[in-house]
Amino acid sequence: ETGVTQTPRHLVMGMTNKKSLKCEQHLGHNAMYWYKQSAKKPLELMFVYSLEERVENNSVPSRFSPECPNSSHLFLHLHTLQPEDSALYLCASSQELVRVGANTGELFFGEGSRLTVL
Amino acid sequence: AQSVSQHNHHVILSEAASLELGCNYSYGGTVNLFWYVQYPGQHLQLLLKYFSGDPLVKGIKGFEAEFIKSKFSFNLRKPSVQWSDTAEYFCAVNARNYGQNFVFGPGTRLSVLP
Numbered sequence: 001e002t003g004v005t006q007t008p009r010h011l012v013m014g015m016t017n018k019k020s021l022k023c024e025q026h027l028g029h030n031a032m033y034w035y036k037q038s039a040k041k042p043l044e045l046m047f048v049y050s051l052e053e054r055v056e057n058n059s060v061p062s063r064f065s066p067e068c069p070n071s072s073h074l075f076l077h078l079h080t081l082q083p084e085d086s087a088l089y090l091c092a093s094s095q096e097l098v099r100v101g102a103n104t105g106e107l108f109f110g111e112g113s114r115l116t117v118l
Numbered sequence: 119a120q121s122v123s124q125h126n127h128h129v130i131l132s133e134a135a136s137l138e139l140g141c142n143y144s145y146g147g148t149v150n151l152f153w154y155v156q157y158p159g160q161h162l163q164l165l166l167k168y169f170s171g172d173p174l175v176k177g178i179k180g181f182e183a184e185f186i187k188s189k190f191s192f193n194l195r196k197p198s199v200q201w202s203d204t205a206e207y208f209c210a211v212n213a214r215n216y217g218q219n220f221v222f223g224p225g226t227r228l229s230v231l232p
Contacts, residue, residue: 090161106167
């Protein structure tokens with residue numbers, strides 16, 4: 001149990017579907033993140049939210065749309081995805097945004113949502 | 119751009135062998151450094167972290183890592199591995215001037231043979 005729960009764990013969707021990934025953290029953290037983990041590639045940061053405000057968007061295509069209604073919940077809305085978007089999508093949280101030299105940098109990860117786009 | 123490299127894609131060891139996994143990063147300023155581990159079918163979890171002070175940091179399960187600033191390195195070590203250490207290991211760096219971006223290395227898969 002990580003304190004970060006992701007649903008669904010597995011999702012198969014067609015390129016014309018609309019679906020959403022959900023993340024919930026029970027740790028009282030203020031910052032939440034979406035990462036993409038593809039085979040044989042480093043983890044890619046997609047979005048960062050702090051106190052429900054988006055603070056970073058790493059040139060992610062608009063077919064991925066994040067939503068953070070409160071500091072405990074984070075969504076990733078998916079529409080018209082491509083097969084190359086198939087990957088493991090990881091949600092993480094941290095106590096606050098990381099500050100270099102401060103002991104607040106640990107990310108707590110969920111188990112991920114395995115997405116397959118047909 | 120900031121980057122993290124890990125020397126080996128896949129390491130295979132026998133139980134009781136010593137382990138050292140290399141990690142180098144490209145940023146020259148102040149950084150926070152991390153090692154994460156992902157056991158098969160499980161979530162990423164923190165092994166250890168360095169923020170400041172003693173460059174030799176100890177983590178869970180007998181792991182330690184040494185920060186060598188002059189070499190931009192943060193190598194992970196364990197004197198005697200166990201079969202249960204089979205997992206994927208990720209080095210990560212965070213630097214203030216790169217925003218909130220944890221930059222992860224590509225990972226090293228460790229297989230420990232019983």
